[in-house]
Amino acid sequence: MAEKVRDAVIIGGNRIPFARAHSAYAKSSNQDMLTSALNGLVARYGLQGQQLGAVAAGAVLKHSKNFNLARESVLGTPLDPKTPAYDVQMACATGTEAIGSLANKIRLGQIDSAIGGGVDSISDAPIVVTDELRGILMEANRARSLGARLKALAKIRPGHLAPQAPGTGEPRTGLSMGEHMAITAHQWGITRREQDELAVASHRNLAAAYEEGFFDDLVTPFKGLTKDNNMRGDSTVEKLAKLSPVFGKDLGEEATLTAANSTPLTDGASAVLLGTEEWADEHDLPKLANFVDYEQGAVDFVGGAEGLLMAPAYAAARLLKRNNLSFADFEYFEIHEAFASTVLAQIKAWESEEFCRGKLGLDAPLGSIDRSKLNVTGSSLAAGHPFAATGGRIVATLAKLLHGKPGKLGFISVCAAGGQGITAIIEGR
């Protein structure tokens, strides 16, 4: 048995530029993109021929033929084929969960090195046939005679043939994520202007980070794309104010969620290299930060008791308590911008005495978050949000921000479909 918990060191990361759906990567598969992200990581850190402890990655929109997506992608890289790989899936928290669980394995002494990541493609999403047609096809498949097979197939009606693309609707409520968020945003009284300001800050921060070369060792181009193509460094609150709301139409005049303060559907992939201190040293690799701890959360959103994307608010309270920390202890905050209002609702909740006492069972509010420490190199509103790839983007970015600041802490919050979410702590070194 391992005697003590070891540090799980974040060595570095790589992602391909994120692309708005049906643009630069329209003809790329999940496996193409994940392989490319891994290849870039292997090239950056000279991992050719190395056998790693594990590779864990996933995709939210995934065809069943990609049952071994991570493993098949690893086999397409110069990594030693004896590197085990497995798929993870936890909606938009997939990447963060993959990285967090690998960090735990490293901490426990089960593995010394790992890559965690994720990929998603809206452009290459699996198209599914209707349940009715699937039933008929399965019946025909089971039929033992030609007659029986034809009889089964004769049941097909034109209406059965309409393909069903996967959506971001919640199966239990029938509402899209945006509609859910619109309700939560309205409940928390989040204004249109606040959301637009957050969106503009995201674009400007991301553009400034690119400008200063921050992403030179975090991003490797793919298919001719060199930067996230959703980024609009010149966006202004005035420009965004002209857009009409796209979610919360039932709210009429009070609807606030627009295409600009909601993340667009995006294609992309990311990967993060983790290891023990010793493994990093033996391989002459940098040690950017430690992955300290992470906490999952889930809320009862189906009956409307809590907002769909509010789980990180709860997970944060438990994570901070377990680590004896408060928000004042953090240097940077990376709160995934599923929608601008997702970030703002979480922040308002943590500032709210009523929420923190009533829902989190605390004596006092968790406190406010210094905006100058929030998403300082941009987040999903600007970069885009290829669901499973966002975790890898955030972890690698935050690790780089904290590198050279030993002991300084960074906080991560990622919400996910199904009323779930993850929060995590990273420590610079």
Add this chain to the structure above:
Amino acid sequence: MAKDSYTHFANTGFGRRITKALGLPQPAKLRRYSPSGPLIEGPVVLLGATEASDLIAEHLLGWDLDVRRHVGPKEKVAAVVAVFDSAHTPAELSETVLELGGLLKQLKPSARVITVFRNPAHTEDPAARAARKGIEGLTRSLAHEMRAGGTANGLILHEDLATAAPSVAGALRFLLSGRSAFVSGQFITVDSVNGALPEDWTAPLSGQVAVVTGAARGIGAAIARTLYRDGAQVILVDIPPAGEQLAAVANEVAGTALQVDITEDEAGQKILTHAEQHYGRLDIVVHNAGITRDKLLANMDPGRWNSVIAVNIESQLRMNRAFLDSELFSRTEGTVGPRIVSLASTSGIAGNRGQTNYAASKAGVIGMVSAASAQLAARHGTINAVAPGFIETEMTAKMPVATREVARRLNSLSQGGRPEDVAETIAYLVSPAAAGTSGLTLRVCGQNLVGA
């Protein structure tokens, strides 16, 4: 790379007859280097019986070559090494020269002629200098006369240098081998006893760490592959937008990819930091990255002029300052220190219409290496330049067909070179066996008729 259909055709039986009958250029299939292949196959004839030539014979015999002082009249010859260090007047050249002439019709395809003589600049005696310059002249002319992929080059020795010096062996071996396939009519100077011969000639860069800029494609990618093949660990540098190709080449050569724009002030430091982190040393720098922004000077705009100067020469000067200031790039083993090779161009030697900016930058490179060799010498290091002529790359594939076809044939080998030819020359110049050669600009151009 554009396909050279003409060379392919001229190397078929029918094509050979036709091109010969019509007096068209007859580009041969050049003998190129392979680590598993022989250094050179067939007799190597050594002319000029002096102590210097005896020491050269020892090098050649040490490589198990079939070294001869004489061959029969029907025998095929792979190479002739003509040692002239006893010639003090032009009149004294004749015996060895005519002996050499008598062997030319016996040369095998891709044969080598190497003239060896003392540096003309090192004698104040007019007759001696005339003799030495005379050898240069005859070597250049002979290079034009060589057939079937054969080349003629000179080895210029420092006045007092014994031919036992490792770098004399290194230069001879380079010139005899397929590594120098596209080098003809050129001179390699050896100035010092610095250098070491490798334990294993198939891995002369074993244990060394090299950085190659502009490594994502073309000549840069070929350099990375060649240095890797020769045993080096390679750091591949290119601008961030070239990252996808850069990663692919890095993965091919088990290297590390570093996305950085070399015109950044911090580029040199970033390379040093990367080398320190991943390898703990840096032995070899290859400044390959370069751009062209062609325009007649009358129409030149600041953007075109300044970007070419910034990328092709200013960045190198700045990075070299950073490298030379660092501990990491001052490692010396015996008499072998750090090495730098820069890409110049035949445009920088002969000039080229529409390329005032490019030629200024590339001539600048030639100036830089000649001036910087003293700085490198202080740490047993070397700095040299390689000037490619017409090389078959993605860049030259974009030339108009007729222009490209003319450019290809305008050299003594009647064909374009390959990126590997440039890479082989660089791999030689950065090897420990070339540590006695510095400040040189070596052309890899098949003896391009432009600016000879």
